[in-house]
Amino acid sequence: MRTHEADLCIVGAGITGTMLAAKLAAERQLSIVVVEAGEKLFDLDKRFEHRQRYLDYRENSWPGDFIEDQGAEGIISRTMAVGGQALHWAATSLRYSREDFRIRSLYGVGWDWPVSYEELEPYYCEAERRIGVAGSQGPESEGWDPRSEPYPMEAFPLDYNQRHLRDWASKADIEFRVTPTARNTRPYDGRMQCMRCGTCNICPTGAKYSPDFTLKTLLDERAIELVPNTLVRRLELDGKGRHVQRAVAVDRTSGEELEIRARAFALAGGYTWTPHLMMLSANSRSPNGLANSSGLVGRYMCGHRPMWALIEVPHRIYPGLSLSSMITRRFMKPPPGNPYIRHDLALFTHTYGRQPRLRDDGGRLLLGDNLMADWRQRSERGCARVRGYYDVLPAKESRVVLDPATRNRWGDPLPGVEHVEHETSRSLRDQTHQQLMGIFERLVARGRGKILETFVGEYLDHPSGGCRMGDDPSESVCDGTGRTHDHENLWIIGAPTCVSSGCVNSTLTFVALSLRTATFLGKEFPRRS
Amino acid sequence: MFGEGSRRNFLRTLLVWLGSVSSGLLPRWVLTARSASAADGVNEELLHDVASVVLPSELDDGARMDAVKSFLRWLRGYRAGAVLDHGYGFTEIRKAAENPAAGYQNDLTELASRAEAELGADFTSLDAQQKRALIEKEVENRHAATKELPARPDDSHVAVALVTHYFRSSEANDRCHRRQIGARTCRDLFTAAEEPPLLDDGSG
Numbered sequence: 001m002r003t004h005e006a007d008l009c010i011v012g013a014g015i016t017g018t019m020l021a022a023k024l025a026a027e028r029q030l031s032i033v034v035v036e037a038g039e040k041l042f043d044l045d046k047r048f049e050h051r052q053r054y055l056d057y058r059e060n061s062w063p064g065d066f067i068e069d070q071g072a073e074g075i076i077s078r079t080m081a082v083g084g085q086a087l088h089w090a091a092t093s094l095r096y097s098r099e100d101f102r103i104r105s106l107y108g109v110g111w112d113w114p115v116s117y118e119e120l121e122p123y124y125c126e127a128e129r130r131i132g133v134a135g136s137q138g139p140e141s142e143g144w145d146p147r148s149e150p151y152p153m154e155a156f157p158l159d160y161n162q163r164h165l166r167d168w169a170s171k172a173d174i175e176f177r178v179t180p181t182a183r184n185t186r187p188y189d190g191r192m193q194c195m196r197c198g199t200c201n202i203c204p205t206g207a208k209y210s211p212d213f214t215l216k217t218l219l220d221e222r223a224i225e226l227v228p229n230t231l232v233r234r235l236e237l238d239g240k241g242r243h244v245q246r247a248v249a250v251d252r253t254s255g256e257e258l259e260i261r262a263r264a265f266a267l268a269g270g271y272t273w274t275p276h277l278m279m280l281s282a283n284s285r286s287p288n289g290l291a292n293s294s295g296l297v298g299r300y301m302c303g304h305r306p307m308w309a310l311i312e313v314p315h316r317i318y319p320g321l322s323l324s325s326m327i328t329r330r331f332m333k334p335p336p337g338n339p340y341i342r343h344d345l346a347l348f349t350h351t352y353g354r355q356p357r358l359r360d361d362g363g364r365l366l367l368g369d370n371l372m373a374d375w376r377q378r379s380e381r382g383c384a385r386v387r388g389y390y391d392v393l394p395a396k397e398s399r400v401v402l403d404p405a406t407r408n409r410w411g412d413p414l415p416g417v418e419h420v421e422h423e424t425s426r427s428l429r430d431q432t433h434q435q436l437m438g439i440f441e442r443l444v445a446r447g448r449g450k451i452l453e454t455f456v457g458e459y460l461d462h463p464s465g466g467c468r469m470g471d472d473p474s475e476s477v478c479d480g481t482g483r484t485h486d487h488e489n490l491w492i493i494g495a496p497t498c499v500s501s502g503c504v505n506s507t508l509t510f511v512a513l514s515l516r517t518a519t520f521l522g523k524e525f526p527r528r529s
Numbered sequence: 530m531f532g533e534g535s536r537r538n539f540l541r542t543l544l545v546w547l548g549s550v551s552s553g554l555l556p557r558w559v560l561t562a563r564s565a566s567a568a569d570g571v572n573e574e575l576l577h578d579v580a581s582v583v584l585p586s587e588l589d590d591g592a593r594m595d596a597v598k599s600f601l602r603w604l605r606g607y608r609a610g611a612v613l614d615h616g617y618g619f620t621e622i623r624k625a626a627e628n629p630a631a632g633y634q635n636d637l638t639e640l641a642s643r644a645e646a647e648l649g650a651d652f653t654s655l656d657a658q659q660k661r662a663l664i665e666k667e668v669e670n671r672h673a674a675t676k677e678l679p680a681r682p683d684d685s686h687v688a689v690a691l692v693t694h695y696f697r698s699s700e701a702n703d704r705c706h707r708r709q710i711g712a713r714t715c716r717d718l719f720t721a722a723e724e725p726p727l728l729d730d731g732s733g
Contacts, residue, residue, distance in 0.1 A: 053611075054614060055713055056603060056606065056681070057606070057607065057608070057611065057613075057625060057681065058613050058614050058680070058681065059608070059611045059612065059613060059614065059625070060611075060612045060613060060614050060615060061614060061616075063612065066615065066622065068622070071620065071622075075620060076617060076618060076620070077615075077616065077617045077618070077620060078615050078620045078622060079615075079616070079617075085617060088616045088617050089617065156718075157718070157719055157721065157722045158722065159721035159722060160721065160722060160723060160724050160725070163722070185718065193718055194718050195715035195716060195717070195718065196715070196716055196717075196718055196721060197714075197715040197716075198712060198713065201614075201616055201617075204715065205715065316706070318706055318708060318710050318724075318725055319702060319706075319710070319712060320699070320702055320710045320711070320712020320713070321710060321712075321721055321725065322721075323718070323721055355677070355678070356678055356696035356697070356701070356705070357676060357677050357678055358672065358675050358676060358677060358678050358689065358692075359675070359676045363676075365665055365668060365669060367582070367583045367661070367664070367665065367668070367688070367692060368582060368583050368584060368585055368586060368661075369585050369586050369587070371585070371692065371696065372585040372587070372696075372701075372704070372705065375696070375705050376705055376706075379705055379706060459618075461618075
């Protein structure tokens with residue numbers, strides 16, 4: 001059996017595993033092996049070609065970024081590759097608000113985190129530096145929590161469409177700002193300025209941050225060992241059951257079994273695959289899986305629900321101009337003691353009802369000049385999408401399960417994700433929707449618009465949880481640093497540790513948590529001189 | 530000097546090269562030769578006839594030729610069975626359907642035979658109104674319940690596929706708005722703050 005040995009084994013080469021590796025490699029003396037089930041797709045030179053295939057044929061812009069027999073019911077993405085889901089991401093980089101970490105104390109619902117905004121804030125700054133976030137800080141009165149450092153890059157400029165939409169929304173006394181994103185507004189960290197190619201899922205210039213850039217640097221510097229195409233199937237404990245001794249894996253290409261021995265193990269497989277691996281690692285001493293004395297591994301899966309309106313606005317919108325979305329945080333901060341009704345609000349351009357079509361409303365066939373005339377007429381007024389995310393508090397039954405009926409080719413049961421909303425959250429759902437609807441109606445009334453359609457997502461976006469953090473080992477899987485309560489050398493990284501989901505995109509928070517874990521995990525190793 | 534195979538290769542190379550040159554710059558004999566190349570099994574001459582009535586008349590001959598050429602290039606680049614985009618929120622792994630070229634040629638053949646049967650003439654020799662009537666009848670038959678254009682050409686009628694390919698393009702988007710937007714091109718970041726310049730075709 002092939003053996004890899006290192007001081008630290010990181011399972012998962014997505015954005016959180018990458019950040020953990022980068023920080024530890026820079027600050028501590030240790031050897032790091034990063035094991036990733038998926039392929040290594042370092043193909044910046046092919047991105048223009050992949051982008052073109054995506055535009056012309058809708059082909060997968062990251063060929064080879066998934067594993068055919070490694071899927072799961074209820075997951076939000078099939079991506080499993082070196083770089084993870086942040087290969088595809090739009091790079092929206094928002095912080096959770098101060099309130100998100102204290103919702104039990106402030107609103108009497110859910111659970112407080114064992115970490116405060118103030119404790120996490122320096123790691124938010126570090127995350128923004130490492131991935132390169134362009135943004136501008138809004139006023140605290142508009143819900144922008146204080147920050148100790150400016151954004152690393154100036155924000156994206158408002159484009160022509162956005163200027164009109166911002167002015168339109170301000171008639172309803174709602175001030176939108178450009179959403180911070182990990183895309184370069186100037187050359188940064190060896191990557192070029194955004195050229196607004198309009199395909200952020202496959203950024204051909206590398207102006208959008210994705211973890212492959214960091215991993216490539218780490219490999220060039222020989223700071224880590226990367227083992228791709230290798231699926232970790234279980235973790236095994238030492239005789240006393242307090243330490244993870246080795247990871248047993250399979251090389252997906254050759255079918256060869258291998259082991260990774262390390263002093264510490266960090267699981268960075270995200271909200272589904274991390275709890276999945278812990279459950280797969282059940283043994284006679286831990287029959288419910290590793291680090292699961294609380295019975296909460298795979299429980300309290302959370303996320304935020306989107307609700308949006310498509311609104312006709314009295315301005316021409318040019319499709320294909322837009323650089324980014326805009327956001328307001330003012331609805332994220334109800335005063336303490338008020339009902340837990342809070343959400344962000346983002347504003348996008350949209351082409352709903354403004355695309356060329358084959359028939360008009362009367363059913364008349366449109367070809368040639370008629371089609372163009374119809375399209376032009378409908379494009380005189382634009383369309384905006386106004387979207388709110390609100391936190392959906394999870395029930396304990398919101399969970400990842402092992403599904404014995406569905407197995408990969410190695411015979412391991414695959415996971416299924418079942419989101420179950422906590423009754424408190426269910427009881428607030430109608431009121432939250434009413435509040436959002438009221439905002440949509442105010443925008444329309446003040447801005448001479450028209451609601452074309454509203455939509456409530458039945459899925460939860462930016463899912464997290466499954467190994468939540470806490471001070472009480474009977475109510476959590478790991479402590480506030482990410483170290484599991486049950487095993488001294490087993491750490492959970494990023495998304496699974498979240499207690500709740502806040503109401504903005506979560507990746508920056510996952511990264512900040514990962515960097516914070518790196519600080520504590522790093523104390524196990526000598527400082528680099 | 531050339532064997533039969535070499536001459537064929539030379540002519541093919543010449544036609545490919547000529548095919549990449551903007552149509553407005555080419556003499557009539559070249560256009561005829563290019564039509565006769567019948568790329569991808571799709572009768573190019575008939576396709577141009579269809580284009581002449583389903584694309585906007587504001588396109589000049591060159592622009593219309595370019596639209597047809599782009600459609601044929603798209604067909605040539607089609608990869609049946611290629612894995613399609615999944616990304617975030619779309620977990621189903623789907624694959625590209627069979628190449629639609631054969632279906633398109635069937636549609637063109639059907640148009641030609643209807644012209645023959647109903648009007649006793651070549652489709653090519655019909656006037657625009659007659660061509661449009663025949664095409665509309667076929668599209669009505671096949672797409673009675675279709676309101677939206679597909680996102681890209683699929684197994685629709687060849688006329689709908691050609692319309693889709695053109696009207697979903699960056700060029701059509703510019704023409705619709707009469708502005709140089711260039712939705713599919715990589716562009717300077719900071720010029721986005723300004724209203725896109727007028728399209729330089731006299732229509733803006």
